[in-house]
Each structure stands twice: as structure tokens, then as C-alpha cells.
Ligand SMILES: [Zn+2]
């Protein structure tokens with residue numbers, strides 16, 4: 045089951061140009077099985093009647109601007125009444141049996157937790173594939189996630205239709221509620237995936253292999269191989 049765990053809609057994320065209807069239409073177009081709306085510092089979209097009427101699974105998480113950088117969370121019904129530090133937010137999420145995740149931690153123009161990751165206690169996951177990041181920023185997140193032994197997630201960070209599902213998270217088993225989503229994440233039964241130019245999805249390992257194959261050095265080597273075989 046493919047879910048984009050990081051999507052913004054326009055009612056409660058002013059930076060997005062997508063309505064909920066646009067999000068669902070794009071998600072279906074790109075072959076996703078569900079989406080999770082993660083508006084900035086707001087869970088208010090959960091009260092929208094469209095979510096229950098649409099007949100397509102739309103979960104509601106959140107992207108909170110902590111003092112050290114952006115964090116995603118799943119399984120919350122309320123938010124802190126103040127701007128928390130990353131550690132305060134992690135503790136808040138843990139006390140409500142939710143799942144906390146560093147969003148785009150190494151985005152070069154800021155907004156991520158960056159090197160703070162090493163100092164945090166109780167963080168559950170790291171978004172290692174973010175649709176708004178470049179390959180190096182995602183690679184750095186992947187390395188940090190592996191080093192810390194946390195759960196790796198993927199999300200489009202979509203603010204417009206073509207970015208829905210640019211990155212996503214694959215679950216081997218069906219996820220039908222936020223409770224099940226949080227449980228699957230906590231168990232680490234998921235893998236980050238990225239949509240390729242042909243519309244198919246690849247997991248990180250396949251994707252990084254494809255990247256290596258396409259570096260100028262590998263083309264050079266291929267050229268040499270051809271040269272020497274003549
Ligand atoms: Zn963000």
C-alpha cells in the first residue's frame with residue numbers, strides 16, 4: 045500500500061495551491077492508495093466533511109515548526125499551545141502514543157533539524173525521501189537515519205498537484221486507520237519510495253543504484269570499457 049505521508053492543502057497551509065479535492069485526484073492519478081495531510085501547525089482539516097465523504101483514504105497528521113526545525117507527527121488529536129523545542133514535541137507525541145519524525149532534516153536552505161538529530165531522545169523516524177529535496181539532501185537524511193537506527197519515511201511535501209506522491213512510503217499490509225498507520229510506522233513495517241520518470245515507484249536502494257549508474261563517472265567507465273573491447 046502506497047501512502048504519501050507529507051501533503052499540504054490550501055485551507056490550512058497558505059503556502060499550498062491544492063484543495064483537498066485536488067490532492068485526492070492527484071493521489072489517484074499517481075497510483076497512491078492513500079494520502080496523509082500534514083498542514084503546518086494545524087490539525088483543523090480533520091474536521092472537514094469531505095474526508096469522510098470522498099471514499100478515498102485521507103489521514104490527517106501534522107508538520108510542526110519546532111524551534112529547531114520542522115517535524116512530522118502522526119496520531120495526534122491536539123497540538124502544544126506554545127512553539128515547542130524539538131525535544132518537547134517528541135515528548136508530547138510520545139505521551140500520546142503518536143509517531144514523531146524529522147521532516148527534510150538536511151534541506152540546504154533550512155527548516156530541518158539538521159545536526160540536532162544526534163542530540164534528540166525518543167525520535168521515531170526520519171523523512172529520508174522528501175519530494176522537495178535534492179538527492180544529496182535526501183542521501184544525508186538516509187545516512188543519519190541508518191546511523192540512528194530510526195524508521196525511514198518518504199513524503200512528497202506536495203504543495204501543488206504534480207508533487208503529490210513524488211516520494212511516498214510503502215506498507216506491505218493494508219492501513220485503514222490512523223491507529224494502524226502509527227502501529228505500522230512504529231513497527232518499521234514500511235519503506236520509503238520515490239516515483240521515477242516512467243511513473244513507477246522504486247525503493248531507496250534501487251533508486252540509489254540507478255543514481256550511481258547514471259553518474260558521469262560511470263558513463264566514462266562504460267566509454268572506456270567500449271574503447272578497450274574494440
Ligand atoms: Zn517543512
Ligand SMILES: [Zn+2]
Pocket residue numbers: 050052107201
Ligand atoms: Zn511540508
